[in-house]
Amino acid sequence: MTRPRILVTVVAVLAVLATACGNGDNSSVELASGDIATVVEEGAALYATYCAACHGANLEGHPDWRTPNADGTYNPPPQDVTGHTWHHGDPTLVQLISEGSPFRESVMPAFGDTLTDEQILAILEFFRSNWAEQERTFQQQATERELVADS
Numbered sequence: 001m002t003r004p005r006i007l008v009t010v011v012a013v014l015a016v017l018a019t020a021c022g023n024g025d026n027s028s029v030e031l032a033s034g035d036i037a038t039v040v041e042e043g044a045a046l047y048a049t050y051c052a053a054c055h056g057a058n059l060e061g062h063p064d065w066r067t068p069n070a071d072g073t074y075n076p077p078p079q080d081v082t083g084h085t086w087h088h089g090d091p092t093l094v095q096l097i098s099e100g101s102p103f104r105e106s107v108m109p110a111f112g113d114t115l116t117d118e119q120i121l122a123i124l125e126f127f128r129s130n131w132a133e134q135e136r137t138f139q140q141q142a143t144e145r146e147l148v149a150d151s
């Protein structure tokens with residue numbers, strides 16, 4: 001069961017991000033936001049390598065992602081605000097990307113052997129950088145709810 005490991009990583013990353021958002025002196029704020037920019041950049045590169053072929057170079061997904069195919073599979077959904085990745089908290093998303101989709105017929109691969117949890121969280125940070133404030137807030141609250149429910 002990988003869930004506790006995922007939680008530890010999510011909590012650690014949240015702590016880093018919380019520090020980064022806090023009010024420090026100017027130099028530390030600059031350094032911290034630089035760190036987030038680096039994480040977003042890393043996430044974007046990983047996304048381009050491992051995810052873009054299905055979810056779209058611009059996170060746009062498949063145009064017909066809501067309608068199931070004849071065999072019951074779905075086409076890749078968008079990862080921008082028009083999709084619903086932002087409805088889920090980090091623990092759920094890390095688990096889904098690491099272990100693959102819970103849908104039995106899904107083509108969504110499991111990336112647990114390819115990507116570390118930190119790399120998956122970097123991809124999520126890249127997604128967040130493309131979402132508006134509203135979706136980012138919603139998703140952060142979902143993450144907090146999931147962490148409380150699991151602790």
Ligand code: HEC
Binds near residue numbers: 055074077102106
């Ligand atoms: C071979 C195609 C394919 C690749 C490659 C792929 N996905 Fe997916 N992904 C899908 C499909 C199809 C779904 C739709 C749900 C299902 O079939 O289970 C999905 C669903 C998802 C979801 C759930 C979305 C939601 O709205 O709940 C997330 C998050 C996701 N993918 C992230 C990723 C990330 C991150 C990568 C790269 C590391 C990736 N996917 C690579 C095909 C792919």
